[in-house]
Amino acid sequence: MQRHLRFSIRILLFLALWGGWSTPAYSQMPPDLKQFLESRSFPELINTYKRDRVSLLTEGKRAKIIAAQPYTVEKGYRCQAFAGTQQENSQRVAEQLRALQLDSVYVIYENSLYKVQIGNFDNRRDAEILLDKLRYSKVQGVWIVEADVHRPKSIEEQQAFQQQQLEEQQFEEQPGYYYAIQVFATNDQLKAAQLKETLAGDLDQPVEAVNQASSWKVLVGKFNDRSGAEEYLKKLKREKFADAWITQVPSP
Amino acid sequence: MMNDLCIDMAMNRSPKSFRAGFRKRAVLFRWFLFLLAGKMVLGCASSVPSAMETAGKEGEPNIRVCLVENLAAATLGFEGAYILELEEARYQLDKSIGTLNASFRGTDLILKNDRRYYELSAPQTVVFKPSASGDRFIFNDIPYAGELWFQVEEGGVTVVNKLPVETYLLGVVPFEIPTNQHEYQEAIYAQAIAARTYAIYRLQNPINSRYDIYSDVQDQVYQGMLKKAPLAEDAITATRGIILANSSRVDKIFFHSTCGGVVEATPDTLTAASAGSGTFAYDLSDNDYNCKVSPYYRWVEVRTLETILWNLQKEFRLDSLLVRDWLETGCKLDIQIAKRRQSGRIEEMVMRVEDQLFPVSGFRIRRVLADQTGKVLPSNFFFFTESPGSWEKLYLIGAGAGHGEGMCQWGAIGLALKGNSYKSILGFYYPNLSMVKFY
Numbered sequence: 001m002q003r004h005l006r007f008s009i010r011i012l013l014f015l016a017l018w019g020g021w022s023t024p025a026y027s028q029m030p031p032d033l034k035q036f037l038e039s040r041s042f043p044e045l046i047n048t049y050k051r052d053r054v055s056l057l058t059e060g061k062r063a064k065i066i067a068a069q070p071y072t073v074e075k076g077y078r079c080q081a082f083a084g085t086q087q088e089n090s091q092r093v094a095e096q097l098r099a100l101q102l103d104s105v106y107v108i109y110e111n112s113l114y115k116v117q118i119g120n121f122d123n124r125r126d127a128e129i130l131l132d133k134l135r136y137s138k139v140q141g142v143w144i145v146e147a148d149v150h151r152p153k154s155i156e157e158q159q160a161f162q163q164q165q166l167e168e169q170q171f172e173e174q175p176g177y178y179y180a181i182q183v184f185a186t187n188d189q190l191k192a193a194q195l196k197e198t199l200a201g202d203l204d205q206p207v208e209a210v211n212q213a214s215s216w217k218v219l220v221g222k223f224n225d226r227s228g229a230e231e232y233l234k235k236l237k238r239e240k241f242a243d244a245w246i247t248q249v250p251s252p
Numbered sequence: 253m254m255n256d257l258c259i260d261m262a263m264n265r266s267p268k269s270f271r272a273g274f275r276k277r278a279v280l281f282r283w284f285l286f287l288l289a290g291k292m293v294l295g296c297a298s299s300v301p302s303a304m305e306t307a308g309k310e311g312e313p314n315i316r317v318c319l320v321e322n323l324a325a326a327t328l329g330f331e332g333a334y335i336l337e338l339e340e341a342r343y344q345l346d347k348s349i350g351t352l353n354a355s356f357r358g359t360d361l362i363l364k365n366d367r368r369y370y371e372l373s374a375p376q377t378v379v380f381k382p383s384a385s386g387d388r389f390i391f392n393d394i395p396y397a398g399e400l401w402f403q404v405e406e407g408g409v410t411v412v413n414k415l416p417v418e419t420y421l422l423g424v425v426p427f428e429i430p431t432n433q434h435e436y437q438e439a440i441y442a443q444a445i446a447a448r449t450y451a452i453y454r455l456q457n458p459i460n461s462r463y464d465i466y467s468d469v470q471d472q473v474y475q476g477m478l479k480k481a482p483l484a485e486d487a488i489t490a491t492r493g494i495i496l497a498n499s500s501r502v503d504k505i506f507f508h509s510t511c512g513g514v515v516e517a518t519p520d521t522l523t524a525a526s527a528g529s530g531t532f533a534y535d536l537s538d539n540d541y542n543c544k545v546s547p548y549y550r551w552v553e554v555r556t557l558e559t560i561l562w563n564l565q566k567e568f569r570l571d572s573l574l575v576r577d578w579l580e581t582g583c584k585l586d587i588q589i590a591k592r593r594q595s596g597r598i599e600e601m602v603m604r605v606e607d608q609l610f611p612v613s614g615f616r617i618r619r620v621l622a623d624q625t626g627k628v629l630p631s632n633f634f635f636f637t638e639s640p641g642s643w644e645k646l647y648l649i650g651a652g653a654g655h656g657e658g659m660c661q662w663g664a665i666g667l668a669l670k671g672n673s674y675k676s677i678l679g680f681y682y683p684n685l686s687m688v689k690f691y
Contacts, residue, residue: 037550041534041541042512042633042651046596050635053588056557057643060582190393198479202432204547 076149077127082116090114120149179229180219183241192216311691318463322408326354332387334380361404378402396476426481427473439664441674444487449495496685508654510546510662532595535663546662548653557644563620598632
């Protein structure tokens with residue numbers, strides 16, 4: 001058990017340091033991790049550290065969008081001034097209400113109807129106070145409905161959320177571009193494809209033929225830092241591509 | 253061992269006897285030869301492929317390789333002169349006609365560009381024949397030698413490349429094993445023999461009546477004349493006609509990229525005795541794993557929950573709205589290993605999203621864990637852990653590439669680098685098979 005824990009910590013540390021690349025190349029694996037994995041037979045690694053089950057979770061994109069808002073969504077009450085199938089009518093009613101200096105006027109689309117709602121109230125009593133005010137202002141045909149209402153987040157909650165976002169971003173951070181080594185450029189797509197196939201079998205780095213500025217370029221490697229690319233460039237220059245150079249390529 | 257003399261006599265048909273003008277006599281002669289050959293074959297060796305068509309050169313057979321099944325659209329060009337004989341005329345096609353666009357509409361195959369237009373109705377087989385051995389046709393930007401067949405049927409078009417086995421190997425060996433280092437030469441020899449053995453097995457056990465072999469990993473990767481590899485050419489020439497067989501038959505043999513240090517034992521490959529266990533063997537020599545030189549010896553891959561869900565959608569033909577809903581509203585994905593081989597390779601896995609179960613096994617495991625570009629996982633030989641930074645990510649820590657059965661190609665390279673000959677490499681991975689001159 002202790003051994004398993006030690007390994008898990010070690011692996012997690014390696015992976016955390018390594019970052020979140022989706023398609024890591026073998027040569028980009030941290031040397032410590034590589035050495036560790038190569039130092040044992042794989043059945044031994046599996047028997048010692050295997051897990052039979054793993055669970056992944058997502059709260060969903062909708063929840064993420066809501067989490068990014070400066071408010072939470074809860075059950076409550078609103079005054080509703082319109083419900084109909086015509087979007088233009090709903091917008092017109094909303095404009096009339098905003099002209100009365102009312103804030104928190106919402107146009108929502110729900111159950112195939114456009115609705116105009118006002119306010120965010122925890123209880124029905126507060127909604128009734130607004131309803132009275134609206135009637136006093138000669139706004140007719142308004143009624144109270146149960147609805148999802150917005151509750152503003154406290155400053156602490158907002159700060160905690162921003163901090164969490166920052167941490168996730170740091171962990172997930174991927175450069176907007178990567179470094180690759182250009183070994184060949186031509187107008188002939190077939191030639192580029194042939195060279196790509198040849199090199200793909202020979203090199204331990206990904207090889208791609210990309211169309212840029214109306215010519216086909218054969219690129220070797222995907223390096224997140226220039227030093228990694230320079231290291232590999234030396235090898236390529238030694239072997240066969242004396243004229244190769246490093247180029248920056250936007251990440252897909 | 254096979255009787256080489258009998259094979260040669262059975263396979264050698266004189267192409268000169270098929271000249272135009274002597275067709276009738278030639279047909280009779282062909283039947284005579286066929287009957288004679290059949291009699292001799294039955295009389296001398298049961299393992300000789302009696303129905304195999306030969307290219308006429310020292311008994312070397314032709315093989316029909318499926319390039320595309322159910323053609324939708326493709327491009328076709330020519331280098332050198334190709335002959336197309338249709339009922340109404342005989343056409344010569346060369347570089348000057350440019351690139352033809354091929355498509356299948358209704359029940360017709362359409363080949364056209366601004367200079368040519370051919371409409372070929374089902375059912376028929378359209379054959380493009382090269383005028384000389386150096387002629388090439390370019391199909392979807394890949395040059396191929398030999399004949400090009402469009403088998404036009406009402407349900408679709410199958411594209412087949414028919415060519416002599418040795419020429420076929422020129423398009424296989426460089427794509428199955430690295431061929432850029434002289435130090436790899438012995439491993440390349442071994443690969444040439446293994447690939448030829450597989451081809452001969454497929455000739456004796458064709459996929460169906462229309463073609464013998466696939467051109468992808470379903471059989472062995474074939475990319476025509478796309479890559480010129482002198483070391484592969486040397487190996488194919490030097491081992492011409494040599495295959496692996498046991499005393500009575502040509503078996504289906506396996507090979508794969510990288511075993512990660514552990515080869516699955518099969519009747520023809522590394523024996524269980526050498527492993528000291530029931531079903532697998534360590535790919536070791538000189539106390540060192542042979543395929544340690546492979547870029548896939550050990551690997552780490554990362555997958556997101558979203559990528560896995562979209563892979564499941566493709567594999568199980570799920571409604572994409574369902575997957576979108578899972579991603580919109582949130583979901584939980586459980587992955588459970590149901591069965592591992594003794595070696596540790598995963599045989600069965602069950603995935604569960606909400607209330608839906610998705611059992612996956614074999615190669616499908618590698619497909620459902622493909623990356624977002626669709627590139628499948630290198631092998632089933634892995635274990636996993638969640639990402640330390642995100643509940644939505646999975647790290648897969650694995651070894652090797654391929655199924656792990658038969659010869660490990662990077663292991664063969666490792667053995668070659670340690671000074672082993674191709675004979676000892678093949679003897680190491682296929683101890684129960686011996687080399688036979690097939691033609």
